[in-house]
Amino acid sequence: MESLRSILKNFKWLFGRNSEFWPTNMKTGMWAWVGHRLTGLALVVYVFMHLSFITTASMAADGADFDVLMEMTSQPLFVAMDFILVVVVIYHAMNGFRVVLFDLGLGIKRQKLVFWITMAIAAVLTAGGLWAIWHLLFRGGA
Amino acid sequence: MAEQRIATTKVAGTWPWFFQRLSAVLLIVFLAIHIYVSHFADVGSETGEEPLITFNEVSVRLDALIYIVVDYGMLTCVLFHGLNGFRTVLFDFDWFANRKKLIDVALWVVGAVTLVWGIIILLPFINGA
Numbered sequence: 001m002e003s004l005r006s007i008l009k010n011f012k013w014l015f016g017r018n019s020e021f022w023p024t025n026m027k028t029g030m031w032a033w034v035g036h037r038l039t040g041l042a043l044v045v046y047v048f049m050h051l052s053f054i055t056t057a058s059m060a061a062d063g064a065d066f067d068v069l070m071e072m073t074s075q076p077l078f079v080a081m082d083f084i085l086v087v088v089v090i091y092h093a094m095n096g097f098r099v100v101l102f103d104l105g106l107g108i109k110r111q112k113l114v115f116w117i118t119m120a121i122a123a124v125l126t127a128g129g130l131w132a133i134w135h136l137l138f139r140g141g142a
Numbered sequence: 143m144a145e146q147r148i149a150t151t152k153v154a155g156t157w158p159w160f161f162q163r164l165s166a167v168l169l170i171v172f173l174a175i176h177i178y179v180s181h182f183a184d185v186g187s188e189t190g191e192e193p194l195i196t197f198n199e200v201s202v203r204l205d206a207l208i209y210i211v212v213d214y215g216m217l218t219c220v221l222f223h224g225l226n227g228f229r230t231v232l233f234d235f236d237w238f239a240n241r242k243k244l245i246d247v248a249l250w251v252v253g254a255v256t257l258v259w260g261i262i263i264l265l266p267f268i269n270g271a
Contacts, residue, residue, distance in 0.1 A: 037231060040224075040228075040231075041228070041231065043224065044225070044227070044228055047220055047224055051256070051260055055259075055263045058264070058265075058266045058267065062270075063196070063197025063198065063201065063267075063270055066196070067194070067196050067197055070195055070196070074194055089173070096166050100166065100167075103163065132181070136181060
């Protein structure tokens, strides 16, 4: 019990009430930053999953494995995960765009407004992504 | 953590910062092409109805050198951007920031091996059909 407490003490900076990551201590810019890191880490994991899938798909010389994999990944479960991927990529790209603007010295003093403008654009792009996925999913009766 | 972040921004370096931005812009372009060709342009080009992309469609596309450049360019950018982003996260922690050399070597090795891996798995598509 004592050792558990000493382990937890090491994570006070992350989970403590006085931590800058405690939800009520976080402001807009901090949420944006945390979101950027979490989506970034998720996308790194995704890239390795993507390469693993293509590895499986490239095994048969005649490409049969690839076509079987495409059949599998067009199932609703995978398409739903694709939509999550679209949301994650669009958030990371739009918040990244905001970071680049700041690097160019633009909009720093209005960073909250810039955040909500980029998120509005992200929402529109996400709606477009949802429409495209819907369209692809039901094209040809798949 | 706040003080740490400011300190480790210096640890991360200026060139990695620059190439992180450059690869980000390139990735937007590559991603747009990648999504268009793999979910819209090639799809159904053989039968006109088939809603899924096929090995042959990918293979035919990769007869054009420009698409080989696009695919391998995207692979290079995504590995640099992802691993350099991960490096930035690691350097926010003192334990990793104090082992900069080790982390840098490890990430370059992971990046190089993954790049070779990615190049190899596309070859059947380039050579096929």
